Amino acid sequence: MNSVYFDHAASAPLRPEARDCLDEWFARTGNPSATHAAGRLVRTAVEEAREQVAECLGARPADIVFTSGGTESDNLGVKGLAEAATPGRTHVVTSAVEHPAVRESVRWLGEHGHEVTEVAPRPDGVVPVEVVLAAVRDDTALVSVMAANNEIGAVNDVAAIGMALRERGVPFHTDAVQAVATLGVDVRRWPCDALSLSAHKFGGPQGVGIAYLRSGVPIAPVQHGGGQDRGVRSGTMAAALIAAAGAALVAAVADRDDLHGRLEGHRKLLVDRLGEVEGIRVNGPSDPDRRLASHLHLSIDGVTPDALGLGLDRAGLHASSASACVSGAGKASHVVEACGIDGDAALRLSMGTTTTEDEVEAAASILTDVVSRLRAGESVVQPPSGGPRGQVVA
Amino acid sequence: MANVLVAMSGGVDSAVAAALLVEAGHDVTGVHLKLADVPLAEQVPGQGCCTLDDAQDARRAAQVLGIDFYVWDMADLFRREVQQPFADAYVAGLTPNPCVTCNEKVKYAALHERAMALGFDAVATGHHARIWERDGERVLVRGIDRAKDQSYVLYMATADQLATTMLPVGEHTKDEVRRIAADRGLRMAAKPDSYDVCFIPSGDTAAYLRERVSADPGPIVDLDGRRLGEHAGTWQYTIGQRRGLGLGTHERRFVVDVDPASATVIVGPRDALACEWAQLGDPTWIAGRPPGEGDLTAQVRAHGRPVPATIDGDVVHFGEPVHGVACGQSVVLYDGEVCLGGGRVAAADRPALPISA
Numbered sequence: 113m114n115s116v117y118f119d120h121a122a123s124a125p126l127r128p129e130a131r132d133c134l135d136e137w138f139a140r141t142g143n144p145s146a147t148h149a150a151g152r153l154v155r156t157a158v159e160e161a162r163e164q165v166a167e168c169l170g171a172r173p174a175d176i177v178f179t180s181g182g183t184e185s186d187n188l189g190v191k192g193l194a195e196a197a198t199p200g201r202t203h204v205v206t207s208a209v210e211h212p213a214v215r216e217s218v219r220w221l222g223e224h225g226h227e228v229t230e231v232a233p234r235p236d237g238v239v240p241v242e243v244v245l246a247a248v249r250d251d252t253a254l255v256s257v258m259a260a261n262n263e264i265g266a267v268n269d270v271a272a273i274g275m276a277l278r279e280r281g282v283p284f285h286t287d288a289v290q291a292v293a294t295l296g297v298d299v300r301r302w303p304c305d306a307l308s309l310s311a312h313k314f315g316g317p318q319g320v321g322i323a324y325l326r327s328g329v330p331i332a333p334v335q336h337g338g339g340q341d342r343g344v345r346s347g348t349m350a351a352a353l354i355a356a357a358g359a360a361l362v363a364a365v366a367d368r369d370d371l372h373g374r375l376e377g378h379r380k381l382l383v384d385r386l387g388e389v390e391g392i393r394v395n396g397p398s399d400p401d402r403r404l405a406s407h408l409h410l411s412i413d414g415v416t417p418d419a420l421g422l423g424l425d426r427a428g429l430h431a432s433s434a435s436a437c438v439s440g441a442g443k444a445s446h447v448v449e450a451c452g453i454d455g456d457a458a459l460r461l462s463m464g465t466t467t468t469e470d471e472v473e474a475a476a477s478i479l480t481d482v483v484s485r486l487r488a489g490e491s492v493v494q495p496p497s498g499g500p501r502g503q504v505v506a
Numbered sequence: 507m508a509n510v511l512v513a514m515s516g517g518v519d520s521a522v523a524a525a526l527l528v529e530a531g532h533d534v535t536g537v538h539l540k541l542a543d544v545p546l547a548e549q550v551p552g553q554g555c556c557t558l559d560d561a562q563d564a565r566r567a568a569q570v571l572g573i574d575f576y577v578w579d580m581a582d583l584f585r586r587e588v589q590q591p592f593a594d595a596y597v598a599g600l601t602p603n604p605c606v607t608c609n610e611k612v613k614y615a616a617l618h619e620r621a622m623a624l625g626f627d628a629v630a631t632g633h634h635a636r637i638w639e640r641d642g643e644r645v646l647v648r649g650i651d652r653a654k655d656q657s658y659v660l661y662m663a664t665a666d667q668l669a670t671t672m673l674p675v676g677e678h679t680k681d682e683v684r685r686i687a688a689d690r691g692l693r694m695a696a697k698p699d700s701y702d703v704c705f706i707p708s709g710d711t712a713a714y715l716r717e718r719v720s721a722d723p724g725p726i727v728d729l730d731g732r733r734l735g736e737h738a739g740t741w742q743y744t745i746g747q748r749r750g751l752g753l754g755t756h757e758r759r760f761v762v763d764v765d766p767a768s769a770t771v772i773v774g775p776r777d778a779l780a781c782e783w784a785q786l787g788d789p790t791w792i793a794g795r796p797p798g799e800g801d802l803t804a805q806v807r808a809h810g811r812p813v814p815a816t817i818d819g820d821v822v823h824f825g826e827p828v829h830g831v832a833c834g835q836s837v838v839l840y841d842g843e844v845c846l847g848g849g850r851v852a853a854a855d856r857p858a859l860p861i862s863a
Contacts, residue, residue: 418578419624422535425574491625493509493535 115428116471116478120313120406120464121262121290122432127315127465129363130356133157134317137352144349145340154351161358165322168365169307170298174327177341178354181321182289182310186213187334188323188345189285189306190256194221196330197253197283202226205247205255207239208450209264213308214256214287215446226253236397237266237451245276255284259291259302263447263460264396265407267295274303283329289313293364293464294372294406305329309361311353315465316360320353367465375405375463378472382408382461385476389483395453406463411455414487420457423482423492429475432460508627509533510672513617514567514575516560518694519632519675521567522683525690526674527630528571535626536575538564541588541612542705543581549707557707563694570691578620580612587611589705593718596741599766600834603659604703605808610662618667628670635660635845636676637668644668646792646845649676657845658808661838662790712742712750724769726753729762729778740764743771746779746830760830780827781854784837786820789849797847803840804848806831812840820849 117125137157142150144158158178166173179185194204206218208230222228229247233239239257248255255277260267270286277284285306288297293314299307307324311317325331325344333339337346364371386392391413397403412420421433448458461475485492512524514536527534538561549557561577568575588608595602613631621629634649635657644665649655663671675683680699687695702709719741726735735753737743742750747761751773760779763772784806791797797817804815804822814825822837831837831854838848 418576419620422576422624425576486623489623493625 114474115430116474117466118429118431118461118463118471118475120293120467121460121462123312123318124293124315124464125466126312126317126356127360127363129359130311130316133356133359134352137355140351142351144351145338155349157351157355158349161354164358164362168297168361169324170300171324172327174342175299175324177323177325177345178349178357179321179323179345180319180347182211182287182308182313183213183321184335185289185308185310185321185323186211186285186287187217188325188331189287189308190214190217190254191221191334192325192331192344193283193285193306193329194226194254195332201251201253203249203252204228205231205244205252205257207231207233207244207257209233209237209239209261209266209447210256210258211262211287211289214258214285218256233261233266233451235451235453236402237261237264237395237447238397238402239266239268241269241272241276244273248277248280248282252282255282256286257284258287258289259297259307260288260295260404261447262290263407263445264409264451264453265290265404265462266396267291267402267404270302270304278303290404290407292361294368294375294404296368299324299326306331311357311360314360314364316357317353320350320357322357322361371465372405375467376400378463378467378469379405379408381469381472382476385473386410386479389480391487392483393455395451395458408461408463409453410459410461411453412457412459412483413455415457415483416486417457419486419492420459420482423486424459424478426492427478427482429478429482431475432462433457507531507533509625510535510628510630511617511621511624511626512536512573512630513613513632514538514564515632516557516563516567516694516697517632517700518684518687518692518697519634521564521571521632521692521694522678522686522690523630523632523672523674524567524571524573525686525692527672528573530674534571534573534630536564536568536571536573537617538575538577539613539617540577540579540581541584541608543585544705544707563697567692567694580616583616584608584612584705592703593715593741595834596715596744597719597766598834599740599764601744601832602834603808603836604705605659606662606836608704609659614660614663614667618670622670628672630672630674632675633657633660633673634676634680635673637671637673638844640844643793647676648840648843648845649673651679653809654680656808657840658805658836658838661792661836661845661848663792664790665792665794668792715739715741722766722769724771726751726771726773728759729772729774734773737769737771740766740769740771745832776829779829779831781824781829781831782827783821783823783855784828784831784851785853786822786837786849787852789820789847791847792845793847797839797841800841802846804828805838805840806835806851815839 140154142154144155162173162176165176204226231243231247259270283305286304287308289310305326309322311320331344333344335346339346393411395409417433510527510532514520588604592602592604618629633656634654636647638645638647648657684695706714722739725733726737743761743764759773762774762778802815803812805812816823833851835851839846
């Protein structure tokens with residue numbers, strides 16, 4: 113049975129450019145911080161990647177730091193900015209729909225001397241600019257609002273938030289992990305002091321992330337050690353992973369417009385097909401400029417999340433019915449709750465570079481079939497062609 | 507060849523159950539049930555159940571066996587149907603057996619329903635018990651390893667449920683189970699069995715209850731009504747209990763009765779615990795009909811020694827006195843090795859003291 117992958121938001125396929133980098137640089141031995149020739153050689157991979165990333169983001173190489181992934185970049189951006197803020201500034205503003213890497217970092221700040229204001233999104237997931245700005249005070253040390261929501265796909269007006277905060281002199285971090293694959297991310301248009309990216313969401317390998325940290329803005333390190341990356345992120349620079357991340361971002365930016373167009377088409381097809389099924393609702397903004405083309409978040413009635421998850425998996429549709437959490441059990445997400453989204457089960461279908469129209473048709477067909485079987489109390493475990501129910505021998 | 511859903515706790519029994527079913531050629535899916543919601547900081551690896559380590563152990567076993575694996579969060583249901591009634595029972599002066607309640611309400615009822623609704627042919631667990639077919643009916647039989655037999659906690663199953671249940675491990679001794687696990691590269695082969703109530707990893711039931719039940723002090727009296735001491739709540743005492751009475755006397759005294767209404771704990775000598783009969787409230791019989799008049803055996807604890815018994819209506823008569831029968835405890839009847847069913851004690855009589863629920 114062929115499976116179709118609709119979980120690109122969780123992890124995307126490795127681009128060939130990234131794979132080539134891994135092959136090339138994994139073959140080399142050396143610590144990029146070593147001063148001898150072997151070290152200097154692998155260091156080249158790191159600095160080339162830094163320049164590539166900087167150019168893609170409209171930043172300067174000195175603004176780019178490499179991390180172990182989006183979560184670390186979020187930790188560094190949030191805790192790093194807040195802990196280094198002007199003394200006396202202990203207030204933090206964030207939204208109720210941030211990724212756990214931001215949410216939990218902010219929670220940690222709240223337990224360590226900071227006061228937190230969490231602003232609510234609109235029901236469609238968008239975090240309104242005026243609501244964010246209204247929460248900012250004279251003692252605000254940090255504002256963290258994501259560029260695009262990983263579950264619902266709602267896109268925030270980070271440019272407007274960033275410009276207002278720059279004017280007021282309030283440090284601003286934005287989690288752009290989900291945005292960069294399909295949206296232009298340019299720090300010249302989005303004034304911010306920290307921005308997080310995760311390589312495996314745009315075709316790079318797992319295990320490496322990017323933290324844009326605007327030079328000159330005080331940042332407290334989260335991970336202490338040898339001070340390798342700009343003194344702010346200690347740890348051996350993973351040359352091959354970093355090289356692959358840089359190459360992947362370049363490739364992603366190059367085909368971004370094309371990808372966006374293709375995904376909008378796929379999304380419309382999915383929405384059309386699923387619109388024929390009763391009790392399935394599309395969540396998130398309807399304005400295409402306020403949502404990610406890659407994401408489709410659904411509320412589904414008449415099925416339970418666990419049953420839906422098992423049934424879809426069995427039928428070969430790989431999608432996320434809840435954010436992957438610690439034990440692996442599906443739980444109601446804080447994003448769904450914050451948006452007031454109802455429904456017996458929620459499902460996120462997310463698409464990417466390898467998604468084809470055939471896959472879209474297959475996904476729609478599988479989802480329709482599994483939902484109808486579950487609602488009718490029919491088996492989602494037996495092969496669809498039927499056959500006798502298995503014999504249970506005591 | 508059946509589609510079987512195996513409940514994998516992370517322990518060796520359920521992992522081997524899954525392994526045996528895979529080897530028998532079935533299409534096996536593993537599920538770890540998150541039942542006890544013990545906060546991460548209070549989890550004790552190796553104690554209690556449903557810790558993160560347990561979920562990881564179950565996941566790894568599924569990987570080694572090459573089967574699909576899911577985690578289902580049933581903590582809300584478990585809290586409502588097992589944990590809350592556990593505390594409520596103690597407050598009411600009863601002695602609950604949460605494992606019985608869990609099988610009755612969660613592992614059997616809820617899991618079975620979900621599995622059948624999804625289209626599985628059977629649910630399997632790692633319980634040490636067996637299911638045989640006898641005269642066209644399914645019967646529940648003790649596991650081969652008497653010391654590990656768990657038929658007692660499965661007594662409330664119906665024949666229909668047994669028809670869609672598989673218990674692969676009951677045919678093996680515990681030692682064999684561990685050997686099978688080791689042979690197949692399952693790392694829990696050496697994992698110790700957990701004996702505590704799964705949602706009380708520290709093993710300290712009194713402490714668990716103290717956090718959830720308000721103090722209700724009262725007197726500890728003897729059979730003549732003489733006041734011997736104080737207690738902080740009748741729910742800290744269970745019939746038959748000897749330790750923790752704090753009476754500071756050389757006499758061996760046992761809790762003979764608890765009366766929450768008057769907040770009184772009554773203690774007495776061991777003889778006062780001798781029980782001749784127990785009345786079952788709402789018994790369930792696997793065959794769907796009560797046992798006949800023949801000679802049976804009764805077991806009043808999960809690993810208690812069975813005693814000869816007969817049943818008349820819903821009253822079980824013990825052939826020899828049984829010490830420490832508490833209301834709320836389950837009495838399970840056997841015909842030889844076959845488990846017939848049973849029920850929770852609603853009333854029990856002793857020569858020394860008439861007691862009712």
